Amino acid sequence: MSVITIKDVAALAGVSPKTVSRVINGEAHVRPAVRDAVMKVVAELGYRPNEHARGLSSSRSFLIALLFDDPASGYAADVQLGAIERCRHHGHHLVVERIDRAMPDWLAEVDATIASLRPAGVVLTPPLCDWSELTALLIHRQVPFVRIAPGSDTVPAAMVTIDDFAAAVDMTDFLIGLGHRNIAFVEGIRSHGAARKRLAGFREAMTRKGYEIREGWIYEGDFTFRAGLAAGEALLNLPNRPSAIFAANDELALGVLISALRMNIAVPGDLSVAGFDNAPISRMAWPQLTTVQQPNREMASAAVDILVDPSYTHLPANSFSEKMTYTLIPRDSTGPRSAG
Amino acid sequence: MSVITIKDVAALAGVSPKTVSRVINGEAHVRPAVRDAVMKVVAELGYRPNEHARGLSSSRSFLIALLFDDPASGYAADVQLGAIERCRHHGHHLVVERIDRAMPDWLAEVDATIASLRPAGVVLTPPLCDWSELTALLIHRQVPFVRIAPGSDTVPAAMVTIDDFAAAVDMTDFLIGLGHRNIAFVEGIRSHGAARKRLAGFREAMTRKGYEIREGWIYEGDFTFRAGLAAGEALLNLPNRPSAIFAANDELALGVLISALRMNIAVPGDLSVAGFDNAPISRMAWPQLTTVQQPNREMASAAVDILVDPSYTHLPANSFSEKMTYTLIPRDSTGPRSAG
DNA sequence: CTGAAAGCGCTTACAG
DNA sequence: CTGAAAGCGCTTACAG
Numbered sequence: 001m002s003v004i005t006i007k008d009v010a011a012l013a014g015v016s017p018k019t020v021s022r023v024i025n026g027e028a029h030v031r032p033a034v035r036d037a038v039m040k041v042v043a044e045l046g047y048r049p050n051e052h053a054r055g056l057s058s059s060r061s062f063l064i065a066l067l068f069d070d071p072a073s074g075y076a077a078d079v080q081l082g083a084i085e086r087c088r089h090h091g092h093h094l095v096v097e098r099i100d101r102a103m104p105d106w107l108a109e110v111d112a113t114i115a116s117l118r119p120a121g122v123v124l125t126p127p128l129c130d131w132s133e134l135t136a137l138l139i140h141r142q143v144p145f146v147r148i149a150p151g152s153d154t155v156p157a158a159m160v161t162i163d164d165f166a167a168a169v170d171m172t173d174f175l176i177g178l179g180h181r182n183i184a185f186v187e188g189i190r191s192h193g194a195a196r197k198r199l200a201g202f203r204e205a206m207t208r209k210g211y212e213i214r215e216g217w218i219y220e221g222d223f224t225f226r227a228g229l230a231a232g233e234a235l236l237n238l239p240n241r242p243s244a245i246f247a248a249n250d251e252l253a254l255g256v257l258i259s260a261l262r263m264n265i266a267v268p269g270d271l272s273v274a275g276f277d278n279a280p281i282s283r284m285a286w287p288q289l290t291t292v293q294q295p296n297r298e299m300a301s302a303a304v305d306i307l308v309d310p311s312y313t314h315l316p317a318n319s320f321s322e323k324m325t326y327t328l329i330p331r332d333s334t335g336p337r338s339a340g
Numbered sequence: 341m342s343v344i345t346i347k348d349v350a351a352l353a354g355v356s357p358k359t360v361s362r363v364i365n366g367e368a369h370v371r372p373a374v375r376d377a378v379m380k381v382v383a384e385l386g387y388r389p390n391e392h393a394r395g396l397s398s399s400r401s402f403l404i405a406l407l408f409d410d411p412a413s414g415y416a417a418d419v420q421l422g423a424i425e426r427c428r429h430h431g432h433h434l435v436v437e438r439i440d441r442a443m444p445d446w447l448a449e450v451d452a453t454i455a456s457l458r459p460a461g462v463v464l465t466p467p468l469c470d471w472s473e474l475t476a477l478l479i480h481r482q483v484p485f486v487r488i489a490p491g492s493d494t495v496p497a498a499m500v501t502i503d504d505f506a507a508a509v510d511m512t513d514f515l516i517g518l519g520h521r522n523i524a525f526v527e528g529i530r531s532h533g534a535a536r537k538r539l540a541g542f543r544e545a546m547t548r549k550g551y552e553i554r555e556g557w558i559y560e561g562d563f564t565f566r567a568g569l570a571a572g573e574a575l576l577n578l579p580n581r582p583s584a585i586f587a588a589n590d591e592l593a594l595g596v597l598i599s600a601l602r603m604n605i606a607v608p609g610d611l612s613v614a615g616f617d618n619a620p621i622s623r624m625a626w627p628q629l630t631t632v633q634q635p636n637r638e639m640a641s642a643a644v645d646i647l648v649d650p651s652y653t654h655l656p657a658n659s660f661s662e663k664m665t666y667t668l669i670p671r672d673s674t675g676p677r678s679a680g
Numbered sequence: 681c682t683g684a685a686a687g688c689g690c691t692t693a694c695a696g
Numbered sequence: 697c698t699g700a701a702a703g704c705g706c707t708t709a710c711a712g
Contacts, residue, residue: 003455005705016683021707029681046448048455052401053705055392056688062456063435077417084438088449093457095403095433098424108386109428115343115388116402117433225624251624258626281621284565284591286598345689356699361691369697393689396704 004047013041024049051093055118064304065095065119067110069128074279075296079125079148082300090308092120099128107133114141121145121307123300127192129159144312146303146320151193158306158320160299164194167292167326168201171246171274174290174328176209179337180244180272184217186231186256188248195223198248198276217242221252228255236263236271243271243337250275250282253289257333268335278329287332295324344387353381364389391433395458404644405435405459407450409468414619415636419465419488422640430648432460439468447473454481461485461647463640467532469499484652486643486660491533498646498660500639504534507632507666508541511586511614514630514668516549519677520584520612524557526571526596528588535563538588538616557582561592568595576603576611583611583677590615590622593629597673608675618669627672635664 006024010017015034022030023038030038041047055061066083068076080096087094097113099106114122114137122145128134129147135155138145147159175183185202188195199218206213219235221227228247232255235242247253253275257267265271267287275282278293306312306320346364350357355374362370363378370378381387395401406423408416420436427434437453439446454462454477462485468474469487475495478485487499515523525542528535539558546553559575561567568587572595575582587593593615597607605611607627615622618633646652646660 007705017706018683018708019681022682025707031681034681046451046455048452050396050458050705051456052392052395052458053688054707056390056396056690057705057707059688061392073417074414077413080436081438084436088438093435093437093453095435096420096424097433098421098428111386112388113433115386116391118390118392225620254624258624261626280565281624284594284598284621284624286601343689347689357690358692358699359697362698365691371697374697390689393704394691396706397689397691399704 003050004045006047006049009038009041009045009047012045013038059118060120061118062092063095063117063119064092064307065097065113065117065122066300067122067124067128067134068096068098069101069125074281075277076125078296079123079300082297083123083304085297086301086304086308090304092304092308095119099134101128101131107137110134111137111141114138114143119143121304121312123148123303123307124150126150126194127189130191130193144307146306148299148303149194151191151196153318156318158303158312158318158322160302160306160322160324162294162299162324162326164197165201165204167276167294167328168198168246169205170201170328171276171290171292172202172205174330175244175246175272175274175334176205176211178244178272178334180242181211181337182214182217182240182242183211183244183246184219184235184242185213186219186221186228186235186245186247186252188221188223188252190220192223195248202246214240221248223249223251225251225255228252228257229259230255232256232259233263236260236265244274244334245271246274248276250277250279250289250291253291253333254281254285257285257287257289267333270338272334272337274334282331285333290331290334291329293327293329295326299324343390344385346387346389349378349381349385349387352385353378399458400460401458402432403435403457403459404432404647405437405453405457405462406640407462407464407468407474408436408438409441409465414621415617416465418619418636419463419640422637423463423644425637426641426644426648430644432644432648435459439474441468441471447477450474451477451481454478454483459483461644461652463488463643463647464490466490466534467529470531470533484647486646488639488643489534491531491536493658496658498643498652498658498662500642500646500662500664502634502639502664502666504537505541505544507616507634507668508538508586509545510668511616511632512542512545514670515584515586515612515614515674516545516551518584518612518674521551521677522554522557522580522582523551523584523586524559524575524582525553526559526561526568526575526585526587526592528561528563528592530560532563535588542586554580561588563589563591565591565595568592568597569599570595572596572599573603576600576605584614584674585611586614588616590617590619590629590631593631593673594621594625597625597627597629607673610678612674612677614674622671625673630671630674631669633667633669635666639664
């Protein structure tokens with residue numbers, strides 16, 4: 001049997017293709033009886049509209065593009081799951097694209113993708129949600145987009161965030177509550193907005209309590225395990241070493257944790273370690289990492305929901321933006337400051 | 341400026357749209373001078389063919405679908421990177437779909453996706469590369485597909501594999517070479533073909549050397565960290581515990597490793613632990629895991645290359661299949677059997 | 681509430 | 697080697 005088209009459905013239902021189209025797209029002004037008749041034929045025939053035909057005749061397609069810088073991270077995988085799930089729910093499909101800013105013509109590549117795919121919307125993850133050339137391009141091309149966890153809020157597009165600043169304040173307060181005063185911080189990639197906010201939250205909490213942030217106790221990491229290892233080695237070899245280390249994500253924290261174990265520093269006995277993200281690896285450590293749960297999946301779902309909302313089409317009021325809740329998850333890598 | 345179409349290019353180059361089409365698609369029978377002229381206009385105008393129009397007029401699109409069961413795993417992310425890179429190289433785009441077999445109408449969902457997207461090809465990852473309803477559907481729909489690391493080789497489609505059996509033999513031999521005789525094995529998900537082959541390789545190597553595989557020393561895991569933890573606890577509490585544990589993937593191995601640490605069993609002093617995959621987490625452990633490097637990215641790249649090859653269209657000879665090389669990576673989680 | 685006509689931007693099939 | 701015509705399967709814009 002060859003492929004079923006809208007004409008087949010129309011013929012069998014005794015209506016015009018246009019009416020079938022109305023039913024398929026849930027448009028108003030179709031008599032319930034007609035609607036039901038059409039739906040019945042659609043179901044019987046297993047009719048599925050050809051999305052390329054739809055994309056061609058209307059100027060918008062059924063595709064949502066998810067743009068990543070580093071799609072191999074656990075973070076990206078999580079975000080993807082949320083996006084895929086909502087795309088399916090809305091009858092859309094998720095196209096994933098990697099943007100490698102090291103390529104000289106990366107912007108032209110993105111432009112080409114937009115031109116040839118005409119996605120209904122674009123989801124931007126960190127750090128590229130803060131690349132101004134990219135957001136400017138999308139605005140120029142009039143493609144709706146939503147940014148997840150951006151650093152700046154000056155772009156005229158919706159964003160889905162958690163309050164990274166407040167979460168970092170909370171985690172720092174939590175450590176302080178355990179008796180820690182000498183707390184070091186390991187930064188994420190500085191171009192990540194969220195990374196900067198986490199650092200700012202740490203500073204704020206320490207300052208509020210009047211505790212000193214010592215020279216050299218803020219280590220510039222880059223969100224990788226390797227950097228965490230280096231950070232741990234540097235910070236734990238300081239003459240007056242911190243009793244707690246708060247890292248901007250779980251990979252960094254895991255690196256710190258393992259560098260401590262290597263140096264025979266007991267966690268949490270001699271050192272408390274805290275991360276951020278609640279990535280799977282935070283539970284694959286020993287001891288398990290205290291961290292902040294960030295609802296990555298839900299954030300991506302929310303982004304897709306916004307893009308699919310027809311009222312979001314013509315460029316983006318921030319009224320669509322959503323701030324989601326985070327949760328501090330105390331586990332075994334943190335404990336009371338030891339007497340020593 | 342409005343969107344540039346093939347007509348604009350044709351007009352400016354002084355040729356027919358059909359000729360532009362020939363140039364764009366790299367067809368033969370275009371005079372070099374004409375070709376160059378067209379390409380110049382294409383470049384000047386920044387023309388990008390509307391892929392929906394292409395997908396509509398030819399019956400095949402520019403989309404490659406990547407089907408996953410569990411897209412959140414590190415494995416999936418890795419595979420995706422390879423697929424995305426090759427898709428871009430070939431001017432295609434990657435659509436990721438999750439198949440949740442728990443949904444009663446999962447097959448209909450896949451069918452709908454195929455019908456509406458008309459992908460140029462489909463990449464199947466484990467374990468769904470071995471779901472016969474799925475492969476039957478794709479064959480019926482005449483959609484080219486390639487399977488990555490399948491268990492069975494009875495499906496008429498190309499597959500990209502490593503020799504899991506041989507790799508498991510090698511790893512077992514490696515452990516035996518360190519003096520281990522009492523080796524336990526932690527299985528992956530039994531429905532994974534690769535998981536079964538790894539177990540078979542382990543059995544083979546032990547049997548060849550005439551070593552006993554003790555009752556209860558093959559633990560049924562499921563590729564998760566949690567199962568690794570449980571496996572470690574079970575195996576290490578056995579009255580006569582193994583001196584080495586070989587796990588079917590790195591997550592399991594990490595679970596085993598951590599359960600050993602919790603029980604105060606030194607690795608590799610008192611216990612050697614080996615994994616499989618060379619996942620990022622294998623390096624985030626302490627000690628780092630001895631494992632088998634599986635070229636996931638390259639395997640996905642190869643799969644896309646096969647799908648894009650025009651001679652692969654009308655269903656699949658196995659002559660396209662590729663067996664890729666693996667590498668045993670000795671690290672710190674394995675060592676000589678201790679005297680005790 | 682429903683439909684006939686035209687068109688989206690390409691490629692296919694054919695002609696020369 | 698090149699092009700004119702027709703068509704892919706929908707939706708848009710219009711009419712009634």
